[in-house]
Amino acid sequence: MxxxxxxxxxxxxxxxxxxxxxxxxxxxxxxxxxxxxxxxxxxxxxxxxxxxxxxxxxxxxxxxxxxxxxxxxxxxxxxxxxxxxxxxxxxxxxxxxxxxxxxxxxxxxxxxxxxxxxxxxxxxxxxxxxxxxxxxxxxxxxxxxxxxxxxxxxxxxxxxxxxxxxxxxxxxxxxxxxxxxxxxxxxxxxxxxxxxxxxxxxxxxxxxxxxxxxxxxxxxxVPKDHGLLKGDGWYWVLHGSPESGTGDCVAAVRKAHGHDTPLWDDFAACTHALEDALVTAASPKEAIQENQRLLERIGVVPEAAQRFIQDLGAQGATAKICGAGSVTGDFGGAMLVHWNDHEAMTQFMAQHPSLAWSRLQMAERGAAAGPAPRRNDQEQTQ
CATH class of the missing domain: 3.30.230.10 (Ribosomal Protein S5; domain 2)
Structure with a gap:
C-alpha cells in the first residue's frame, strides 16, 4: 500500500x-x-x-x-x-x-x-x-x-x-x-x-x-533447496576493517598485474566454475579455493587473513575474502566461508571473539517498501 x-x-x-x-x-x-x-x-x-x-x-x-x-x-x-x-x-x-x-x-x-x-x-x-x-x-x-x-x-x-x-x-x-x-x-x-x-x-x-x-x-x-537460500552451510565473517581503501587496492593491482591477460582469464574461469557449482548444487570447494589462490597472487590478502583462512581449511572449511581486500595491514574485510558443520563453525569462531560473523543467507528480493525481513535463526558475535 x-x-x-x-x-x-x-x-x-x-x-x-x-x-x-x-x-x-x-x-x-x-x-x-x-x-x-x-x-x-x-x-x-x-x-x-x-x-x-x-x-x-x-x-x-x-x-x-x-x-x-x-x-x-x-x-x-x-x-x-x-x-x-x-x-x-x-x-x-x-x-x-x-x-x-x-x-x-x-x-x-x-x-x-x-x-x-x-x-x-x-x-x-x-x-x-x-x-x-x-x-x-x-x-x-x-x-x-x-x-x-x-x-x-x-x-x-x-x-x-x-x-x-x-x-x-x-x-x-x-x-x-x-x-x-x-x-x-x-x-x-x-x-x-x-x-x-x-x-x-x-x-x-x-x-x-x-x-x-x-x-x-x-x-x-540456484535450486530452491540450496543452502544459500536457507542460510545453511554458508557464512560471512568480518575479518576486521581493511587498512587500504578500495582505490588503493585497485591501483596497486593495476600497477603489478594490469596487463596480465592470462591472469584475468584464470579469474574468469574461476567465476564460471563457481556459478556452475551454485546453479547445479555441486561442490563449490575447488572454485572457492582457486579464487582465494588468485587473490593471494595479486597481493590483496594480508598475511593474517591468509592464516585465518588456512586455519579454517585445516578444520575442513573452505574460505576466501570477498571484496577489494587490503594491500597493507592485517585485516581483509568480509570473507565467504562454506562449511557444512555448523557446530564446528561455532566452535572455531569462539576462538576469535573479536570477529563478527553470521550465517550467510541470500536475499531473494532487492530493495522494497516496508521493514526488513527478520531472521530468527541468525547467530552473530561481535
Missing part, C-alpha cells in the same frame, strides 16, 4: 529496506573484462521518514553511522549542486574522492535531493524543500539502521541509496522500475567511490544472485 503524499505518517508505510551484498567471485578481475558473481545478502539497511514539528528542518538519525545532522529544507537544491560540483572537482583531479562527502549522512540526503529534483523538473519547478514537492509534510527526520558493516565490502552505501530511493518513491507516489532504481543507485553512489560499478547496484536492487559482465547483468537461479 502506498501512503498518500498528503497523509504521510510514521507508520510502516514510511519505511523501506535494501539488502547488502557480497562478491562471491570476480573482485578486481571485473575491471579487466572478466565476469563477477555477487549475491544480495539477508543483512539489511532500513531507512524511514517521520514528520517533526514545524521549523525543525530535515534531520538525520543514522544508527551506528553518525550523531545526526540538520539540513535546511530550502537548501536541498544547493546542497545537491554543491556535491555535484565537488564530484566535478574530483574528476578534474582537484579533489580526493573521500572528500566529496563531508558527513556520513550526506549520501542519503543527496539521494533524497536528487529524487526531489526529478519530481520538481517534471513539474517545471525547483527544489525548495520537501513541502514544495508532492505536498509531503515538512519538516521531518530521515532515520536509518543497518546490519551492514561500513567499508567492509558488504554494499552498505549502495543499500542506503537503494532504500532511500524506494522510501521516497513511495512517499512521492512516483514508483520506478528496477532499471531506474539501478541507475539511481549507480548515479548517487559515484559520490562515495568516484565511480560506481554495476555489481553493488544490481545486487541490492534486484536481489538474489547476479552475474555482471561488462554492461550486461544476468540473474542465475
Amino acid at each position: 502506498r501512503t498518500s503524499a498528503s497523509t504521510l505518517t510514521s507508520t510502516p508505510d514510511a519505511i523501506a529496506h535494501a539488502p547488502g551484498k557480497l562478491i562471491l567471485s570476480g573482485e578486481h578481475s571485473v575491471l579487466y573484462g572478466a565476469p563477477a558473481l555477487a549475491m544480495a545478502i539477508a543483512q539489511y539497511t532500513e531507512v524511514w521518514f517521520q514528520p517533526l514539528s514545524p521549523g525543525e528542518g530535515l534531520k538525520t538519525a543514522f544508527q551506528n553511522l553518525s550523531a545526526g545532522a540538520s539540513y535546511p529544507l530550502k537548501m536541498l537544491g544547493n546542497f545537491k549542486s554543491s556535491l555535484d560540483q565537488r564530484f566535478d572537482q574530483f574528476l578534474r583531479g582537484d579533489l580526493e574522492v573521500h572528500k566529496i562527502l563531508t558527513r556520513p549522512d550526506d549520501l542519503a540526503v543527496y539521494t533524497l535531493a536528487s529524487l526531489l529534483q526529478d519530481a520538481a523538473e517534471s513539474q517545471d519547478g525547483e527544489i525548495t524543500g520537501i513541502g514544495a514537492v508532492g505536498h509531503l509534510p515538512a519538516p521531518g527526520q530521515l532515520g536509518s539502521r543497518s546490519d551492514l558493516s561500513i567499508g567492509a565490502g558488504m554494499g552498505s552505501s549502495a543499500a542506503v541509496v537503494a532504500a532511500t530511493t524506494v522510501l521516497f518513491e513511495t512517499l512521492l507516489d512516483r514508483p520506478k522500475t528496477l532499471e531506474e532504481r539501478y541507475k539511481r543507485v549507480r548515479f548517487c553512489e559515484r559520490l562515495k567511490h568516484g565511480k560506481a560499478g554495476p555489481i553493488d547496484a544490481s545486487a541490492v536492487v534486484r536481489g538474489g544472485l547476479v552475474k555482471v559482465n561488462g554492461t550486461s547483468v544476468e540473474v542465475p537461479q
